[in-house]
Amino acid sequence: DVKVTQSSRYLVKRTGEKVFLECVQDMDHENMFWYRQDPGLGLRLIYFSYDVKMKEKGDIPEGYSVSREKKERFSLILESASTNQTSMYLCASTPREFWDEQYFGPGTRLTVT
Amino acid sequence: AQKITQTQPGMFVQEKEAVTLDCTYDTSDPSYGLFWYKQPSSGEMIFLIYQGSYDQQNATEGRYSLNFQKARKSANLVISASQLGDSAMYFCAMRDEDSGYALNFGKGTSLLVTP
Numbered sequence: 001d002v003k004v005t006q007s008s009r010y011l012v013k014r015t016g017e018k019v020f021l022e023c024v025q026d027m028d029h030e031n032m033f034w035y036r037q038d039p040g041l042g043l044r045l046i047y048f049s050y051d052v053k054m055k056e057k058g059d060i061p062e063g064y065s066v067s068r069e070k071k072e073r074f075s076l077i078l079e080s081a082s083t084n085q086t087s088m089y090l091c092a093s094t095p096r097e098f099w100d101e102q103y104f105g106p107g108t109r110l111t112v113t
Numbered sequence: 114a115q116k117i118t119q120t121q122p123g124m125f126v127q128e129k130e131a132v133t134l135d136c137t138y139d140t141s142d143p144s145y146g147l148f149w150y151k152q153p154s155s156g157e158m159i160f161l162i163y164q165g166s167y168d169q170q171n172a173t174e175g176r177y178s179l180n181f182q183k184a185r186k187s188a189n190l191v192i193s194a195s196q197l198g199d200s201a202m203y204f205c206a207m208r209d210e211d212s213g214y215a216l217n218f219g220k221g222t223s224l225l226v227t228p
Binding site for chain 1: 122148150155156157158160163204206212213214215216217218219220221
């Protein structure tokens with residue numbers, strides 16, 4: 001059974017803290033993604049990676065960075081958390097085939113106070 | 114640039130009835146893929162159905178089917194025989210080749226199935 005796991009389901013951090021969100025997939029997928037989900041806005045792409053050590057900005061990269069040192073792991077980093085980064089964060093992965101579905105992790109609900 | 118539009122923020126349907134969730138899209142790519150995902154209140158994203166732009170037939174998966182009208186650029190999801198467990202958010206999405214095959218999502222439709 002395919003699996004994408006995220007390090008935390010719920011996280012509460014203070015403004016200015018450095019925050020790490022970890023995502024691991026066990027399907028040997030090349031492509032991995034971080035999305036942010038806010039009510040009324042759907043899911044928006046923050047960053048994606050199509051290979052180890054490769055990363056590309058998505059639609060809303062400001063305030064975020066990522067790291068992909070191993071194929072199975074893709075980390076999202078909030079260098080200095082702000083209250084407007086309170087959101088649901090979803091990680092996903094997919095193989096390179098165009099028609100294949102994207103597999104999502106359970107999500108991390110981050111609250112920045 | 115691609116755009117996905119879901120015009121129904123919320124929908125109600127009675128148990129055992131069929132319901133159609135609307136999705137229109139805009140793209141200049143001749144080849145594209147459309148997806149529908151379900152998100153229950155627990156938060157996980159569940160893949161429902163896929164339609165490729167060159168597929169000859171409309172996609173079906175159990176109680177889910179796609180009413181794909183290419184000329185109108187619409188890909189409506191039809192859920193037959195609704196069940197209480199179908200209450201969830203539903204997202205239409207299109208694959209973006211320029212973003213490593215990321216998905217561009219619509220804003221979603223909240224479906225409530227009533228007894």
